Amino acid sequence: MSQLHVVDGGNPEGPPVVFLHGFLSSNLQWQLNEERLGSVFRTIFVELPGHGGSAAPTSVDECAPDRVLSALDGIRVDLGIDQWAVVGQSLGGAVGIRYTLACPTSVRALVFTNSRAAFGFSRANQTVGPLRLASTAELRELPFHPVHARRFPQHLKAAMVDAADRMDLDGVAHMAANSPSWQSSDELDQLACPVLLVNGVWEKAFQPHVADARGAIADLMIVNLEGGHSINVEQPDAFNDAVVAFLSR
Numbered sequence: 354m355s356q357l358h359v360v361d362g363g364n365p366e367g368p369p370v371v372f373l374h375g376f377l378s379s380n381l382q383w384q385l386n387e388e389r390l391g392s393v394f395r396t397i398f399v400e401l402p403g404h405g406g407s408a409a410p411t412s413v414d415e416c417a418p419d420r421v422l423s424a425l426d427g428i429r430v431d432l433g434i435d436q437w438a439v440v441g442q443s444l445g446g447a448v449g450i451r452y453t454l455a456c457p458t459s460v461r462a463l464v465f466t467n468s469r470a471a472f473g474f475s476r477a478n479q480t481v482g483p484l485r486l487a488s489t490a491e492l493r494e495l496p497f498h499p500v501h502a503r504r505f506p507q508h509l510k511a512a513m514v515d516a517a518d519r520m521d522l523d524g525v526a527h528m529a530a531n532s533p534s535w536q537s538s539d540e541l542d543q544l545a546c547p548v549l550l551v552n553g554v555w556e557k558a559f560q561p562h563v564a565d566a567r568g569a570i571a572d573l574m575i576v577n578l579e580g581g582h583s584i585n586v587e588q589p590d591a592f593n594d595a596v597v598a599f600l601s602r
Contacts, residue, residue: 357424358406360398361432363391368461369434370394370600371425375443375583376470376528377497377517379405382442384509385589386596393597397437399428401448402528405516409524416527418534421448422455429459438600440464442585443497447471447535454540464549464596467559467582473536484529486522493518504580504587538562541569549599550575551592553584574599 360380363370370390374382380398383390390396402416403409410416425448429437439460441449446468453460465471486492493500499513548570552563554577567573576595580587 357428358400359428363394363396365395367394368600369397369437371397371399371437371439373399373441373445373448375445377495377499378513379516381509381513381516386585386593389593390596397432399425403521403524409521410527413527413530417531418451422452425452426456426459436461438462440596442466443468443582444470444535450537451535453546454537454543457545460546462547462600464551464599466551466584467553467556469559470532470535472538472562472565473533484526486526489518492522492525502583538565541566544570547572551584551595552577553580553582553587555581
């Protein structure tokens, strides 16, 4: 598949952590977390196919989970990292879970936020794809588009909206078509590393899945924060504190 865009920064002496953003987002997702987390960890920010600086997939197969996970582990190898922690937001959380299941020896710990994609959207009776998008206006109608964010700083929201508006429409459709393939709810009991769920409690559609995760994941810590879907943006200081405390155990 096309090469994924990677930004390798933070503390070069710190433990490596890879960050995976959500659908219709980019590395801008982590702007409010980058300074604090980068003071402690080596931060590797990866953009999913068709997002940010990563090339748009030209077919559904090109961004299928096995190819994305292979590319992600290839980044780890290319950077000379034996083992890293994984932090994923929304779809990035689903990708992070699937990656941890596929490459358990590569992951020392996993952090994810509200990720209905990991649970198949079943509780909300909602699915994604296939899509046929003819314009940016139609792209903006998708509920995941950052134009709908209500609790983002205005400068960050404007930058994220602009980045989403510039995405290749066919590439978005190809990624959306793979959305059901990221579900891992039946395999969560196979996660062998420590796991942290930072839960934005205001997202009602995700809350039933918190109990699902608690019942399935053996080594799970849950931090509940007052906020919604993008809890790392809505509560950046509390999110940063939770991640630093958990990954520093």
